[in-house]
Amino acid sequence: MTDTVPDRDLLLRMEEITKGFPGVIALAGAQLRVARGEVHALVGQNGAGKSTLMKILNGAYRRDGGTIVFDGQPVDFHSTQQAQASGVSTIFQEINLVPYRSVAENIFLGREPRRLGFIDWPRMNQQAREILEGLNVHVDVRQPLMNLNVALQQMVAIARAVSFETKLVIMDEPTSSLDEREVETLFSVIRGLKASGVSVIFITHRLDELYVVCDRVTIMRDGRTVDERPMGEIGKLELVARMLGKELGEVRRAGATGFAERGRQATDHPLLEAEGLTRGRALQGADVTVRPGEIVGLAGLLGSGRTEVARAVFGADQIEDGEIRYQGQRRRFRSPAEAIRAGIGFSSEDRKVDGIIPHLSVRENLTLAALPVLSRAGVVDRERQREIVDRFIDRLGIKTAGPEQKIRELSGGNQQKVLLARWLCLNPKLLILDEPTRGIDVGAKAEIQRLIDELADDGLGVLMISSEIEELTEGSDRVVVLRDGKTVAEIDHDAINQDTIMTAMAHGDSEPAVQPEP
Amino acid sequence: MANSSRASVRTRSLSSVTGRLTVPERFGDAGQTYGALAALILIVLYNAFFTRNFLTEQALRVNLTQVATIVIVATGMTLVIATGGIDLSVGSLMAISGALAAIIFMSQRGPLDNALIGNTLAFVVPVLVAGAFGLFNGTLITAFRLQPIIATLVLFLAGRGIAQVMTNGELRTFRNPGFQYIGMGRPFGIPFQVILMLVIVAIVAWVMRSTTFGRYVLATGDNEAAARLAGVPIDRIKLAVYGINGLLAGIAGLIVIAINSSSDANQVGQLMELDAIAAVAVGGTPLTGGRATIVGTLIGALIIQLLRYTLLSHGVPDAAARVVIAGAIVLAVLLQRQRGT
Numbered sequence: 001m002t003d004t005v006p007d008r009d010l011l012l013r014m015e016e017i018t019k020g021f022p023g024v025i026a027l028a029g030a031q032l033r034v035a036r037g038e039v040h041a042l043v044g045q046n047g048a049g050k051s052t053l054m055k056i057l058n059g060a061y062r063r064d065g066g067t068i069v070f071d072g073q074p075v076d077f078h079s080t081q082q083a084q085a086s087g088v089s090t091i092f093q094e095i096n097l098v099p100y101r102s103v104a105e106n107i108f109l110g111r112e113p114r115r116l117g118f119i120d121w122p123r124m125n126q127q128a129r130e131i132l133e134g135l136n137v138h139v140d141v142r143q144p145l146m147n148l149n150v151a152l153q154q155m156v157a158i159a160r161a162v163s164f165e166t167k168l169v170i171m172d173e174p175t176s177s178l179d180e181r182e183v184e185t186l187f188s189v190i191r192g193l194k195a196s197g198v199s200v201i202f203i204t205h206r207l208d209e210l211y212v213v214c215d216r217v218t219i220m221r222d223g224r225t226v227d228e229r230p231m232g233e234i235g236k237l238e239l240v241a242r243m244l245g246k247e248l249g250e251v252r253r254a255g256a257t258g259f260a261e262r263g264r265q266a267t268d269h270p271l272l273e274a275e276g277l278t279r280g281r282a283l284q285g286a287d288v289t290v291r292p293g294e295i296v297g298l299a300g301l302l303g304s305g306r307t308e309v310a311r312a313v314f315g316a317d318q319i320e321d322g323e324i325r326y327q328g329q330r331r332r333f334r335s336p337a338e339a340i341r342a343g344i345g346f347s348s349e350d351r352k353v354d355g356i357i358p359h360l361s362v363r364e365n366l367t368l369a370a371l372p373v374l375s376r377a378g379v380v381d382r383e384r385q386r387e388i389v390d391r392f393i394d395r396l397g398i399k400t401a402g403p404e405q406k407i408r409e410l411s412g413g414n415q416q417k418v419l420l421a422r423w424l425c426l427n428p429k430l431l432i433l434d435e436p437t438r439g440i441d442v443g444a445k446a447e448i449q450r451l452i453d454e455l456a457d458d459g460l461g462v463l464m465i466s467s468e469i470e471e472l473t474e475g476s477d478r479v480v481v482l483r484d485g486k487t488v489a490e491i492d493h494d495a496i497n498q499d500t501i502m503t504a505m506a507h508g509d510s511e512p513a514v515q516p517e518p
Numbered sequence: 519m520a521n522s523s524r525a526s527v528r529t530r531s532l533s534s535v536t537g538r539l540t541v542p543e544r545f546g547d548a549g550q551t552y553g554a555l556a557a558l559i560l561i562v563l564y565n566a567f568f569t570r571n572f573l574t575e576q577a578l579r580v581n582l583t584q585v586a587t588i589v590i591v592a593t594g595m596t597l598v599i600a601t602g603g604i605d606l607s608v609g610s611l612m613a614i615s616g617a618l619a620a621i622i623f624m625s626q627r628g629p630l631d632n633a634l635i636g637n638t639l640a641f642v643v644p645v646l647v648a649g650a651f652g653l654f655n656g657t658l659i660t661a662f663r664l665q666p667i668i669a670t671l672v673l674f675l676a677g678r679g680i681a682q683v684m685t686n687g688e689l690r691t692f693r694n695p696g697f698q699y700i701g702m703g704r705p706f707g708i709p710f711q712v713i714l715m716l717v718i719v720a721i722v723a724w725v726m727r728s729t730t731f732g733r734y735v736l737a738t739g740d741n742e743a744a745a746r747l748a749g750v751p752i753d754r755i756k757l758a759v760y761g762i763n764g765l766l767a768g769i770a771g772l773i774v775i776a777i778n779s780s781s782d783a784n785q786v787g788q789l790m791e792l793d794a795i796a797a798v799a800v801g802g803t804p805l806t807g808g809r810a811t812i813v814g815t816l817i818g819a820l821i822i823q824l825l826r827y828t829l830l831s832h833g834v835p836d837a838a839a840r841v842v843i844a845g846a847i848v849l850a851v852l853l854q855r856q857r858g859t
Contacts, residue, residue, distance in 0.1 A: 316747060337749040354743035359808050364733055368748040371730045378729045
């Protein structure tokens with residue numbers, strides 16, 4: 001790691017920060033150093049520890065270890081209020097202001113200028129106007145906040161932060177709900193902050209934005225800080241490689257996963273053809289094709305629209321534009337239930353959020369999607385249910401005290417197997433797997449990868465979303481790469497390797513760029 | 519001869535129904551149910567020793583008769599709560615059902631003048647109307663995404679108003695043995711509404727355990743997002759539970775007016791929503807959804823009923839009894855929470 005800023009210019013120095021939650025280590029020695037008046041990017045994959053680090057900085061969490069020096073003083077914030085009083089403000093993705101109160105009231109909420117005990121409205125409105133104009137925002141400060149669009153509401157949140165004599169503003173994905181013009185407005189505000197000596201920590205998943213507005217970048221992975229560089233000295237490709245923990249040009253190691261060597265001949269008739277999928281800002285023309293007996297990897301950085309593609313195909317979200325052909329016919333599933341009836345399964349990314357039904361048993365979780373098939377006149381055929389459950393517990397090697405054990409008591413890997421079995425027992429034609437091996441131990445991971453392989457050999461079409469490059473290079477017959485909601489590359493089997501995938505993620509095409517961008 | 523055979527039928531039918539009810543629904547629910555069951559047994563034992571005339575047929579009948587309507591409503595409420603919802607409108611739906619039934623069987627016009635047709639319609643129409651209002655609740659919750667407490671507050675407030683408008687706010691008294699069988703009839707010496715209550719509890723407990731619908735209800739309440747991705751028709755399930763809850767409230771409304779020999783839109787079902795929710799909570803169904811024990815709800819309602827009976831028969835004033843019952847509810851829920859998750 002290179003020292004790019006002399007210590008005396010640093011506003012913030014966080015060193016060797018550690019933080020654990022029951023069962024997980026979120027931060028294992030993270031470092032972040034922000035200079036005065038700089039816009040500092042903080043990037044990393046899902047689970048890298050960015051948000052935890054920011055919550056420790058702004059007082060929402062307490063750290064387990066490490067030091068924080070802010071503005072020359074060692075600090076230990078006990079609450080966000082305390083952090084704010086000391087000059088650290090946070091702008092959240094979801095704006096936490098009061099929609100029904102006026103713009104000026106929102107800026108001064110809790111410390112309104114008073115005269116004789118009453119709110120001094122003229123003074124408050126005047127001051128609010130001045131602060132906003134300082135940010136180059138011109139709105140009527142007396143109107144309710146809810147009348148403003150999201151971008152302007154965000155400006156108000158920033159104005160509120162600035163009015164606290166803020167020295168450092170944390171922006172956690174501020175652009176995720178903004179359109180391009182609004183993003184421009186935000187950037188001009190950020191430049192204004194910078195000009196007045198305020199530092200900004202900027203978290204985003206859109207690589208292009210980093211290069212437009214940020215001075216330096218800190219890259220995190222697995223709870224650690226892995227790099228800190230001036231923005232101009234690191235190209236997109238290298239940035240992506242650092243986030244994923246891969247070296248450019250690293251020789252492909254076979255056997256790191258449970259996948260066998262590729263070389264499967266897929267049939268010609270596509271099972272699924274999705275074209276131009278569009279939905280809000282998340283999907284802006286994504287294409288993907290899956291043939292029977294083929295594993296198609298879906299790659300992309302966080303926020304590139306991978307999960308959204310899966311949900312759109314599965315009928316969990318409705319698309320605004322685009323076409324989905326399934327088994328040669330135009331289909332648009334209005335609900336997951338319809339997609340399931342058509343022979344599609346979808347194992348979601350986050351088991352806890354939208355995978356398991358925690359208080360139901362292994363038996364009931366496993367057969368939940370199969371209940372319509374397993375019942376006559378609405379009454380569940382217990383015997384058939386039991387037989388299927390026993391068969392899959394045996395076949396997938398699910399470790400459980402018995403079919404009646406509650407699923408939440410199982411380990412992550414075994415929960416994942418139950419969820420896979422939920423789809424396999426329906427004999428699907430297309431299986432969409434969103435991060436099938438995330439957060440499970442190495443042994444179960446290899447088993448699940450082998451299983452996916454076998455299923456594809458038997459003719460199942462698999463669309464596999466993964467953040468792990470090895471899983472994609474070793475597991476996929478083809479890799480589709482998404483970037484900002486668009487399909488930017490489709491890499492055929494022989495061309496699949498880490499460099500082609502990462503290049504596409506970073507630049508939008510799979511030709512490896514040798515030189516980092518200036 | 520005829521008498522003795524009837525008596526044997528009675529004992530057999532009772533034991534077969536209750537025998538089924540005491541079977542725990544699933545191992546997972548047993549803990550919740552057994553705690554409440556132990557409390558119930560304690561109260562019964564206490565009364566057996568210290569309350570005069572407790573072990574008489576009359577005391578049994580009084581308690582079961584009084585608890586029947588609460589249990590019927592609380593059974594539907596258990597389903598609603600299992601999906602993570604709540605229904606405040608049940609008391610008002612009872613008032614609507616009661617008012618409508620009286621209007622129908624007291625009407626002299628056309629075919630309604632015929633007692634059989636009139637009474638049949640007086641049973642069927644109000645229950646269906648209450649069920650339709652339940653579907654209205656469900657529609658507000660599914661199609662318009664209102665929170666259940668707000669959505670059902672609409673009919674909690676408006677429903678009683680509708681019932682009052684239907685009856686012009688007047689108390690209507692009547693004598694109609696055919697209709698009043700639902701509240702006064704005693705086949706085999708057992709109050710009819712008690713049989714009705716047991717049948718409803720048995721059917722709903724079976725539905726929850728053995729049907730796709732029952733599993734969907736629990737999955738919806740436990741993790742709605744996951745259930746939807748597994749193909750559970752969330753909206754239809756919610757519509758159904760509010761509809762069923764409306765139907766059961768409708769039945770309870772008929773029982774109340776039959777017992778009272780009058781239909782009073784101001785009084786029928788008053789505070790029923792709270793009694794029902796209390797019974798569900800004491801019975802061991804968490805209000806967060808995803809779990810349900812119908813038998814527990816029956817036990818919960820019996821506990822509250824017997825507690826009140828015990829206090830009143832020992833001369834504790836009603837006002838003080840309420841405080842004690844409220845304390846017991848808090849205690850029961852606290853104990854379950856400690857043992858549960």
